[in-house]
Amino acid sequence: MDELAAGITTGELTLADVPVYEPPRRCPICQRRMTVQVRPDGWRARCSRHSVLLDK
Template sequence: MTATYCDHCGDPLNGGDHGGCRMARAMEPPRYCPECRRRMVVQVTPGGWTADCSRHGRRTG
């Protein structure tokens, strides 16, 4: 997997400062697929989270 996009804001990783996104991701699941920038379906449970991209599958945390 090669991350091209920020999984928090969806913007290209080389397009600016994502320090705020990294801080937010410490407490939140990803919202965008880092490979294709599609919005993911996210489910948060007491034990963690799952995020599903229609093209690249499931991520868990």
Template sequence: MVVEIEERYNPYTGKRVVPGLEDSMPTAAALGLEPPRFCEHCGRRMVVQVSPDGWWAKCSRHGVLDSSSLERR
């Protein structure tokens, strides 16, 4: 039986997340002042638009993520 583990990427640095290893997060991101710049699913750089009332980020493979969708979680 083969168990497939889905790879995840840090949305602020683009580095692959490795279980058991601590990953640094920029201070502005930790404070909620910085939108994600990289896709969590593939690590690709996203197109990001920031406005006074929020932001949106678009991955060419995984679509659009916006600040209002994260607030609902």
């Protein structure tokens, strides 16, 4: 079990303490909307024009 899950399970942390990881929705170059895939372990975003691939 990772530290975050252990902290929530033991009561040391609450869901309000968990940082929010919001994937980018716009390309940093052209500001077009990106295709975003959200996965349980992170996200992947891709611009259709620039093929910019951001991965977390």
